[in-house]
Amino acid sequence: MLRASLRQVSAALKEGRVAPTELCQRCLALIKSTKFLNAYITVAEETAMKQAEESDERYKRGQPLGILDGIPVAVKDNFNTAGIETTCASNMLKGYISPYNATVVQKLLDQGAVLLGKTNLDEFAMGSGSTDGVFGPVRNPWSYSKQYKEKSVPKSHSEESDWVITGGSSGGSAAAVSSFTCFAALGSDTGGSTRNPAAHCGVVGLKPTYGLISRHGLIPLVNSMDVPGILTRCVDDAAVLLGSLAGHDPKDSTTIQDDFEPFELPNLTDVSKLSIGIPKEYHAPGLSSEILALWSKAADLFKNAGAKVVEVSLPHTRYSIVCYHVLCTAEVASNMARFDGLEYGHRSDMKDSTESMYAATRREGFNDVVRGRILSGNYFLLKQNYEKYFVKAQKVRRLIANDFVKVFRSGVDILLTPTTLSDAAPYTEFIQEDNRTRSTQDDILTQAANMAGEQGQELNCFPLPSHFTCPVPLGLPAINVPTALSERGLPVGLQFIGRSFQEKQLLTVAKWFEKQVQFPMIQLEEVKRHDSGVFQHQKSASFS
Amino acid sequence: QKVSVEVLDHLEHLALVDFRDSEGVERLHKAIQFADQLHEVNTDGVEPMDSVLEDRCLYLREDDVTEGNCTKELLENAREKVEEYFVAPPGNIPLPKLEERETFLQGS
Numbered sequence: 074m075l076r077a078s079l080r081q082v083s084a085a086l087k088e089g090r091v092a093p094t095e096l097c098q099r100c101l102a103l104i105k106s107t108k109f110l111n112a113y114i115t116v117a118e119e120t121a122m123k124q125a126e127e128s129d130e131r132y133k134r135g136q137p138l139g140i141l142d143g144i145p146v147a148v149k150d151n152f153n154t155a156g157i158e159t160t161c162a163s164n165m166l167k168g169y170i171s172p173y174n175a176t177v178v179q180k181l182l183d184q185g186a187v188l189l190g191k192t193n194l195d196e197f198a199m200g201s202g203s204t205d206g207v208f209g210p211v212r213n214p215w216s217y218s219k220q221y222k223e224k225s226v227p228k229s230h231s232e233e234s235d236w237v238i239t240g241g242s243s244g245g246s247a248a249a250v251s252s253f254t255c256f257a258a259l260g261s262d263t264g265g266s267t268r269n270p271a272a273h274c275g276v277v278g279l280k281p282t283y284g285l286i287s288r289h290g291l292i293p294l295v296n297s298m299d300v301p302g303i304l305t306r307c308v309d310d311a312a313v314l315l316g317s318l319a320g321h322d323p324k325d326s327t328t329i330q331d332d333f334e335p336f337e338l339p340n341l342t343d344v345s346k347l348s349i350g351i352p353k354e355y356h357a358p359g360l361s362s363e364i365l366a367l368w369s370k371a372a373d374l375f376k377n378a379g380a381k382v383v384e385v386s387l388p389h390t391r392y393s394i395v396c397y398h399v400l401c402t403a404e405v406a407s408n409m410a411r412f413d414g415l416e417y418g419h420r421s422d423m424k425d426s427t428e429s430m431y432a433a434t435r436r437e438g439f440n441d442v443v444r445g446r447i448l449s450g451n452y453f454l455l456k457q458n459y460e461k462y463f464v465k466a467q468k469v470r471r472l473i474a475n476d477f478v479k480v481f482r483s484g485v486d487i488l489l490t491p492t493t494l495s496d497a498a499p500y501t502e503f504i505q506e507d508n509r510t511r512s513t514q515d516d517i518l519t520q521a522a523n524m525a526g527e528q529g530q531e532l533n534c535f536p537l538p539s540h541f542t543c544p545v546p547l548g549l550p551a552i553n554v555p556t557a558l559s560e561r562g563l564p565v566g567l568q569f570i571g572r573s574f575q576e577k578q579l580l581t582v583a584k585w586f587e588k589q590v591q592f593p594m595i596q597l598e599e600v601k602r603h604d605s606g607v608f609q610h611q612k613s614a615s616f617s
Numbered sequence: 618q619k620v621s622v623e624v625l626d627h628l629e630h631l632a633l634v635d636f637r638d639s640e641g642v643e644r645l646h647k648a649i650q651f652a653d654q655l656h657e658v659n660t661d662g663v664e665p666m667d668s669v670l671e672d673r674c675l676y677l678r679e680d681d682v683t684e685g686n687c688t689k690e691l692l693e694n695a696r697e698k699v700e701e702y703f704v705a706p707p708g709n710i711p712l713p714k715l716e717e718r719e720t721f722l723q724g725s
């Protein structure tokens with residue numbers, strides 16, 4: 074039952090086959106037994122059970138609030154949750170109890186969802202491994218899967234050190250959904266932070282169009298690019314979450330005022346009217362041959378089904394990351410200025426002066442990655458550098474955006490690209506690379522995720538094999554769909570990018586693709602023990 | 618080319634975070650080097666883009682009070698306060714100059 078989709082379990086709740094409290098208890102028990110994944114920073118056991126009890130009552134009266142009533146969900150720890158600690162995986166906010174709910178959290182609660190807890194991330198969402206937070210790294214559930222263990226060569230050291238990363242920065246949320254401890258989770262996506270871990274953990278990761286979902290209460294990284302991300306087990310579930318969260322919010326002036334109509338996804342059977350674009354520049358150095366082959370196979374899949382598949386060009390792609398790097402650090406320099414210890418968060422004991430207190434507080438509260446970005450950002454914003462770097466990056470941003478406009482104007486409906494350069498790296502490898510190339514790569518790795526805007530493209534054009542994201546500066550919606558298992562038995566996903574606010578079309582195509590590839594379910598011992606097996610959900614055919 | 622110690626010091630003052638060690642400074646150098654690739658792009662006549670929603674109008678709402686009166690909640694998270702005030706150490710005291718500060722940059 075824990076392995077069911079959100080819609081399936083919602084139907085079960087409605088039909089009385091299971092009660093919200095039972096569901097909640099099972100999830101909480103599974104969280105306890107999968108603690109080694111380190112996916113959760115805070116588990117809100119008491120409040121979750123209370124929410125589940127209230128949901129029980131509503132179902133008994135035959136008055137559920139909607140499809141999300143009683144559904145256990147998890148939220149990334151950079152969303153404010155009233156009464157629950159919100160840390161952003163940083164010393165700066167350890168012990169900070171939010172006085173309010175982020176709008177998206179409030180929406181989930183208003184519809185009866187059960188908030189199980191806050192998930193782990195890279196500190197302040199800066200990272201692409203979910204390894205850099207103060208609560209330690211998140212482990213990819215697939216490290217413990219039958220599929221991975223079968224393929225891995227037994228090493229001299231124990232299984233303990235063979236585990237792979239989740240990707241990031243929403244690694245905790247991705248791991249939570251992937252290990253069945255919740256039916257949906259919220260992440261955030263600035264440079265690919267939802268899609269990257271989704272790809273590595275074999276789950277669906279949706280980054281909606283910038284302006285569709287409220288950022289009120291999401292602790293900001295880059296105001297012009299951040300988007301709340303949705304992580305679920307299947308595309309239909311993502312559509313359900315989107316329907317519950319999208320829409321204008323008077324508390325966030327960057328949300329558009331247009332009415333949003335929630336939708337159900339049709340079962341597409343005829344793709345002959347579809348035009349899929351394959352951006353050639355996304356075939357970048359460092360892209361694994363496995364993923365390249367999968368990408369090609371996917372293109373053929375569409376072609377053989379009758380769709381028009383064309384190669385397109387986004388000539389400024391290789392500058393995506395650079396552009397992101399400058400714009401991101403600049404906005405970060407500004408956004409991180411609020412952390413001074415005065416009104417909330419960590420405060421240093423230094424008392425000599427306001428400035429020295431601020432400096433000491435920030436010295437004690439931020440890790441290397443965060444400090445590095447703040448300093449870089451301030452550099453690019455210096456009077457002597459402003460035109461040369463910041464404004465220049467904004468101009469390049471427009472050029473990149475124009476590339477996309479041109480392609481979409483030429484009749485292409487959806488772009489198909491890889492999501493990551495390769496499958497998930499082992500933790501020991503990832504941190505070595507990181508340390509070696511930290512100065513160069515830190516910002517670059519994470520930037521690669523979301524460049525210039527909300528564009529959902531993540532391709533890392535930086536010649537280092539860990540992370541692959543080419544930001545897209547238009548705020549376009551993008552989704553990772555788990556596609557196949559790699560040679561090592563780990564998930565690989567592909568990314569679809571759509572036109573602004575055309576989520577219905579994007580998700581419809583993604584759903585069709587998901588159906589074609591039949592991505593296998595993860596086989597985890599832990600889950601088998603906790604599951605009643607009410608929904609047998611094994612998919613045998615696979616894409617590879 | 619390297620960033621001068623004066624600029625590094627200036628950055629520490631502006632950002633109120635420190636470089637901590639040579640690795641921190643190297644990181645900045647690499648970041649600048651990376652960003653320099655932007656100059657390969659010809660942006661003559663191109664307008665900077667600050668928001669993807671630039672084609673839309675920022676809207677105004679009615680000037681009605683819809684929330685507030687939450688002094689108690691807001692003060693809860695502050696470590697030092699007196700009645701309804703946040704308490705800060707004395708202001709208008711600039712950070713000590715480079716020579717007098719305890720900073721890694723001293724050695725440069």
